[in-house]
Amino acid sequence: MKVEIITPEQQLALEEVSLVQLPGADGLFEILNDHAPLISALGKGKAKVVVAGETRNYNISGGVVEVLKNHVKVMTEVCSE
Amino acid sequence: MASVESTQKITSAMKMVSAAKLRRAQNTILKMRPYAGELSAILSHLLSSVADGEAHPLEEQRAPEKVVMVVVTSNKGLCGGFNNNVIKRTEQLLSTVYSSQMAQRQIRFIGIGKKAVEYLNRKKYPVMATYESILDHCTFHEAGEIAEMLMQMFTSKEIDKVELVYNKFKNAATQVLMNEAYLPLHFEQTQDAGSKMMNDFIFEPSREQLYRQLLPSITKLKFYQCLLESIAAEHGARMTAMHKATENASELTKQLNLTYNKLRQAAITNELIEMVSGAESLKNA
Numbered sequence: 001m002k003v004e005i006i007t008p009e010q011q012l013a014l015e016e017v018s019l020v021q022l023p024g025a026d027g028l029f030e031i032l033n034d035h036a037p038l039i040s041a042l043g044k045g046k047a048k049v050v051v052a053g054e055t056r057n058y059n060i061s062g063g064v065v066e067v068l069k070n071h072v073k074v075m076t077e078v079c080s081e
Numbered sequence: 082m083a084s085v086e087s088t089q090k091i092t093s094a095m096k097m098v099s100a101a102k103l104r105r106a107q108n109t110i111l112k113m114r115p116y117a118g119e120l121s122a123i124l125s126h127l128l129s130s131v132a133d134g135e136a137h138p139l140e141e142q143r144a145p146e147k148v149v150m151v152v153v154t155s156n157k158g159l160c161g162g163f164n165n166n167v168i169k170r171t172e173q174l175l176s177t178v179y180s181s182q183m184a185q186r187q188i189r190f191i192g193i194g195k196k197a198v199e200y201l202n203r204k205k206y207p208v209m210a211t212y213e214s215i216l217d218h219c220t221f222h223e224a225g226e227i228a229e230m231l232m233q234m235f236t237s238k239e240i241d242k243v244e245l246v247y248n249k250f251k252n253a254a255t256q257v258l259m260n261e262a263y264l265p266l267h268f269e270q271t272q273d274a275g276s277k278m279m280n281d282f283i284f285e286p287s288r289e290q291l292y293r294q295l296l297p298s299i300t301k302l303k304f305y306q307c308l309l310e311s312i313a314a315e316h317g318a319r320m321t322a323m324h325k326a327t328e329n330a331s332e333l334t335k336q337l338n339l340t341y342n343k344l345r346q347a348a349i350t351n352e353l354i355e356m357v358s359g360a361e362s363l364k365n366a
Contacts, residue, residue: 006115006119007116007221008112008113008116008117008221008302009113009220009221010112011112011115011116024285026285026286036283037281037282037283038282038283038284038285039123039282039283039284039285039291040283040284040286040291041285041286041290041291041295063298064120064123064291064294064295064298066119066123066282068282073119075116075119075123077221077225077298077301078221078222
């Protein structure tokens with residue numbers, strides 16, 4: 001699946017992602033391939049993205065995530081590695 | 082003549098610099114667009130489903146007794162009517178829409194950019210806060226802080242309305258002067274075809290809560306967008322102004338050259354006449 005992290009100042013696109021872990025409003029949750037369409041609020045915390053077996057961590061400041069047809073869009077105000 | 086030429090060099094260099102800065106400013110706007118687009122798409126879908134709920138504190142419409150005016154200009158001059166237009170529009174608003182608030186001294190100002198600050202101080206208007214350095218390197222974080230302060234004042238009913246006056250960037254040659262109500266928020270109801278598709282989504286938490294959570298984000302974004310627009314517009318205006326100045330200078334050089342050559346020719350002719358008449362008189366003697 002494809003993951004995009006979108007902030008007002010930059011965009012980051014990751015292809016071939018196998019797993020995304022995001023800080024939801026009520027705790028961490030994971031998104032795998034073929035996840036049902038979802039719109040969820042995000043809290044402040046760490047986002048974990050697994051790309052081709054390699055784990056990447058990002059600090060995000062909270063926002064919202066949209067999942068549709070294996071395309072994950074994370075909208076957040078601040079994102080740093 | 083030399084001074085005109087050197088001025089021309091300066092203005093054309095400034096034009097080049099503005100063009101480069103304009104490109105950078107435009108890039109920043111372009112980078113922000115995806116975020117703004119996605120966010121407002123989600124928001125408008127949410128909006129159609131929570132329309133019946135009570136208004137969010139940020140949307141509450143109150144009689145505008147206490148108003149904050151945000152005046153956005155540039156730090157530097159030499160950009161044509163850019164700053165003057167903003168100031169003129171502010172004055173116009175003060176004498177029409179907000180005349181009663183002005184008389185009761187219920188209006189306060191936020192100046193963004195050195196020119197706005199100078200203007201507000203000169204007029205001795207009650208200034209709440211001023212920002213100058215933000216324009217040199219505008220980040221979302223800084224813009225967000227100002228927006229947050231305004232939102233907080235609005236929700237605590239310290240102020241009833243926030244009005245923005247700024248230049249909107251249309252293209253490199255045109256800026257559109259804008260004044261719009263920033264708070265309370267106002268959204269157009271859009272019932273687009275996409276909302277059907279959105280019904281299949283799982284919402285976490287509920288739509289209404291999501292909506293409430295997203296509103297501050299979009300409010301901050303709007304402020305950031307205004308600042309970016311104004312910055313791009315400033316560079317565009319300066320580019321046009323400098324282009325005109327360069328053209329003027331080359332026109333002036335042309336004219337000066339002509340005058341100079343005419344004068345030189347006249348001097349030569351004079352000298353020749355003197356010599357010839359001198360020779361003639363010698364011959365006659």
